[in-house]
Amino acid sequence: MFGYWDALYFVFIFIIGLILAWLLNEWAKKSGMGTRETGDGTKIFISGEDPDKVVPGFEHLEGHFTGKNVMWGLTYALKRFFRVLRDDHTGLLTDYVSYLLITTGFVLGVILIWG
């Protein structure tokens, strides 16, 4: 049952992934419109961040890949989930205590009923 995962499998899958990524890249280059290898159209475009675009108020950050937008797609897709989690962390000491009490109550209930 627990045949250990051989490191060789990882190498194979890594190679397959590389090939897939290369194919995807080729396909994207062919079907995309505004991308060129050299010249005016060359831009590095990572997950929604346009390096030439200057956001008002953030001029000092112009042209840096800040990592702020790298996971833009993921964050955008799950933004309601993230907002719930963020709002949950209120920073109030009372809330922390009530979470501890809720946890204790839950554990106590489960152990008394099924334990």
Added chain:
Amino acid sequence: MSDDMGVIVKTMARATIPLIGIFGAYVVSHGHLTPGGGFQGGATIAGAGVLFLIAFGLSEMKKRYDKHLYSALEGVGGLVFLGAAMLGLGTAFFYNTLWHNGPVFNGDPGTLLSAGYLPIMNLAVGLKVFTGLVSAMVGIALYRRWKS
């Protein structure tokens, strides 16, 4: 604003501080015979220090209180405690070798020179608690007055 109390409080404090200290020392040294011990006695002596701080004010306390001396004494208290615990290391950590076969502190139960390492530990803990609590008190009292 002067931070000391009036003359009545000061006089009473002068009278009672030695008594509190002596009572604390009694509690520490009889820790193995009566209820009490190092922590209680040390806290009592520290009460004398707190009384001094309140009655005579912070500026007077600052003259009498040496930070390095107190923290070094606290360390000494801890080291003596640890040393007393290590005396019986041949058998086990915290083994009361003085009581079983030591040269001193192995008298009959109920006398002052009995109970092995316990009196030593009580004295050490008393010293540590006294210096520690006084240091904490002075540290809190010394805290910068941010509102002028």
Added chain:
Amino acid sequence: MNGEAILPYLIIIPLFGAFAMPIVSLAGKKAREAWAVIISALTLVVASAVFYHVWKTKEIIVYTLGAKTPFGQGVGFPIRIVWEVDLFGAIMVLTVAFVSLMAVLYSLGYMKHDTGLEKYYTLILILELGMLGIAITGDLFNFYVFLEIMSIASYALVAFRNDTWEGIEAGVKYMFVGSIAGSFILLGIALLYGQYGTLTMGYIAVKIAENPTVTAKVALALFIAGLLFKSGASPVHMWLADAHPAAPSSISAMLSGLVIKVGGIYAMARILFSIYSPMAHSIVLKAYLQPYINMSAIGWLIIIFASLTLIIGNAMAVIQTDMKRLLAYSSVGQIGYILLGLGIGLAAYGTQTGEVALAGAIYHTVNHAIMKALLFLVAGVVIHEVGTRNLNELSGLAKTMPKTTFAFLIGAAAIVGLPPLNGFASKWLIYESSAVFNPVLGAIAIIGTAFCTAAYVRVLYTFFGRPSERVANARDPETSMMLPMLLLVLAIVIMGLLPWQISDKVMIPTARMLEQFKFEYINALMSLAGGA
């Protein structure tokens, strides 16, 4: 080497170092630093000896404080304080001593510009002492005392920089809620003492197996709730995300690498497996139709918390802009993996799946201690050199701080679980056993890893991006800060090269010893009964 003879030095040396620190520091700054390093190095030597002894002989060390035997004259039950070290405890001892030495070495350079350093080093030694005590103790109240020693030292260290509002606020929150959690644990101990009249873990196990009452269940609930808080599991993880970024980075490394492991995970495993021994309850008593505590339900309870922790911790790491806060949330996520392994080990007790899951949890505890210590040390270097930990301002560090970035790359790859590094093996054991136990849990674990990868990819993109002028003057730090990072990288790579050897030689025996199919933990104590 004789394990019993050397065990007390594990406590004596850090205690001596901490007590002597105010006296030594009168001799000056250099003496103080040298003293801290010497004491932690000696502790590491003793810890290695203890670990080697336990691992070599595969026997549990039972050490009695104050006498030769824990049993009093003429009574049939242990009355003295007992230290019991099995292999899990020995592994934790070794990890604690190693990471503490690294943190102390790192502090030499990192804390150079701070004041009040004799208190800092005293507290760091006391923190180490508390964790070592938790790992070796076999007595419930002694456990509580060491837990509080550890907790108080860590409260004080979180708020060490009291001139910043951040440290104070995080310290206040950590301290108040942590004290309530500590009170819950004390209440549990009081209930157990009132019901069974003893405090020795091995003997309480016997008593509970003889008569599992409601009181024992209530006490177990209080223990689990308090220790979930201390380990930073999900609904109560918020102190962790506040406290770890606020502490100085060397302390964050110890908090995240050690405190939540030893004070939370290890203590929970010890209480679940040694006091409420599942062998007795799930198998023996069940077979004889006696009243028993349903340990597999408790395993499922822990699995529920683990799944929550996995998802929430790793997901919150993705959206952080503060580097240390990101690492702190990632710690929450990794605690989820460890809890998942622990829960499966309890729910599938007696099968090979449970054993592998437990071994994976133990393995991941050690690995995560090393990896997260490394990552926090890197974050500390960045703060020290650049002066900010906002990810939006840190782009392009790879150009100016190549060695630091390399260390971060190794740490991030290991924590995500790339194969040549140590994080892979432990995570793989947990994935595999959770997928076998219940495919949904395996899927949850994979989703957690996806979030974790996303979070670290963001940081790595930032590091390898176009340099901003903020980082132009940064450079690699001095040797005393570089050396611990290099040693930790070395540990990660070496442990990564021998994953299954370590798993088979150390972790599986540890899991077996912890599961105590033959009641080893209890027998090691009770077999001394005749000697009095």
Added chain:
Amino acid sequence: MIPFQFITAFLMMAIGIYAFLYKRNLIKLILALNIIDSGIHLLLVSLGYRMELNEPPTAPIYTGYETLKSAMVGPLPQALVLTSIVIGVCVLALAMALTINAYRHYGTLDVRALRRLRG
């Protein structure tokens, strides 16, 4: 016989928890922490109390043990409570220091003001 000491102990814990949930002042929270601790200490001490031979027990002092008429209270809970009190003193001192610092940085003792760390 109604075990008043246990009822009081749990009542004290409940009071402390209530104060933690509904009081906003940091000093009051420190008091709440101490009330919870005292409740547990009361529980522990009363666990060691035993009525034997219809006489209240005496303090656990070894001297003169042979001449005692009644039983001694359990010495172990008292040692535990003493240790726990020492820990409580440490927590109290640290909490006071943190509260003073919080007042310096925030200008108030209201816990609702201490919420700059969130999200």
